[in-house]
Amino acid sequence: MELVHEGILKKFEILKGKLIVGKADIKGSNSEERLPPDEYVSEAHILHNLVRGFYKPAGKPYILSYQATESNKNYGKQIIWRDNNQSEFLRIEMAPPDKENDYSKKSDIASARYNLKNNIPLGILHKIKKGHNRILGLGIITSERNDGVFVVEPFSYKGLLYPLDELKRLINDEEINTSFVAEVVQRRGQAIFKKKLLEDSAECAICRMDEPSLLIASHIKSWKYSSNFERLDKYNGFLFCPNHDKLFDQGFITFTDDGKVVISNILTPKTKKTLGLTEGLCIILDEAHKKYLSWHRENCFKG
Numbered sequence: 001m002e003l004v005h006e007g008i009l010k011k012f013e014i015l016k017g018k019l020i021v022g023k024a025d026i027k028g029s030n031s032e033e034r035l036p037p038d039e040y041v042s043e044a045h046i047l048h049n050l051v052r053g054f055y056k057p058a059g060k061p062y063i064l065s066y067q068a069t070e071s072n073k074n075y076g077k078q079i080i081w082r083d084n085n086q087s088e089f090l091r092i093e094m095a096p097p098d099k100e101n102d103y104s105k106k107s108d109i110a111s112a113r114y115n116l117k118n119n120i121p122l123g124i125l126h127k128i129k130k131g132h133n134r135i136l137g138l139g140i141i142t143s144e145r146n147d148g149v150f151v152v153e154p155f156s157y158k159g160l161l162y163p164l165d166e167l168k169r170l171i172n173d174e175e176i177n178t179s180f181v182a183e184v185v186q187r188r189g190q191a192i193f194k195k196k197l198l199e200d201s202a203e204c205a206i207c208r209m210d211e212p213s214l215l216i217a218s219h220i221k222s223w224k225y226s227s228n229f230e231r232l233d234k235y236n237g238f239l240f241c242p243n244h245d246k247l248f249d250q251g252f253i254t255f256t257d258d259g260k261v262v263i264s265n266i267l268t269p270k271t272k273k274t275l276g277l278t279e280g281l282c283i284i285l286d287e288a289h290k291k292y293l294s295w296h297r298e299n300c301f302k303g
């Protein structure tokens with residue numbers, strides 16, 4: 001990816017949360033139609049062309065930024081919020097045009113797939129109303145759903161800026177652990193981790209639920225206690241539906257080295273039945289899962 005475009009993405013991260021009224025700070029003023037060079041971007045540039053949702057720089061195979069709306073006039077609700085303040089998104093459901101003969105449809109799909117395949121993040125704008133855009137930071141496409149929607153999850157360059165040792169120190173530091181930095185680092189890692197797991201299988205390891213945007217990449221050895229390698233090691237995780245993720249994460253279930261489920265005695269027969277847990281239940285394991293599972297049985301499972 002071109003340096004100038006990386007600079008634009010970093011700018012999206014810096015501007016996160018900012019409300020921009022008018023187009024002068026997004027694509028320049030009327031006469032110039034470009035933003036001047038600055039400390040992040042070495043040449044005249046734009047953040048988004050404000051023409052339609054997908055913004056692809058001329059001649060490039062990737063999407064650089066996306067303008068999401070919640071209006072029914074466009075593609076319906078695309079932003080799933082993480083909080084009530086509507087400042088952080090949990091995910092963006094990015095839909096290419098749905099009309100078969102829309103000339104942009106094919107190129108939008110091709111470019112979104114390019115971002116997905118090559119791990120290229122994209123800047124996200126929220127069009128609140130005409131001329132009012134809020135910068136939501138960066139996202140990374142983690143999957144393409146069966147209905148053609150591309151699922152975008154939060155991404156952060158801040159994590160990339162720290163050398164590994166520094167990152168480790170920050171995350172292990174109790175004070176900083178609760179801070180924004182640690183959180184963006186974790187979310188960035190989480191999105192990449194989920195993407196890795198989705199490449200092997202795109203369903204809940206227990207019940208086979210296969211809606212990608214609802215699947216959760218669950219760490220076996222928890223993030224907090226894992227090394228940087230372990231945090232992104234695909235064998236240190238399973239994809240689960242929200243129910244099975246909670247059960248595993250909170251130690252109500254674990255697995256033997258043969259993949260047989262072990263269910264905590266805390267759960268009542270009724271709960272077990274409701275959540276689809278039966279004693280014979282088995283999941284497929286790789287040799288590399290075992291050292292993490294042993295950690296989970298010893299440190300997490302509520303026997």
Ligand SMILES: [Zn+2]
Pocket residue numbers: 204205206207208209240241242243244
């Ligand atoms: Zn499940």
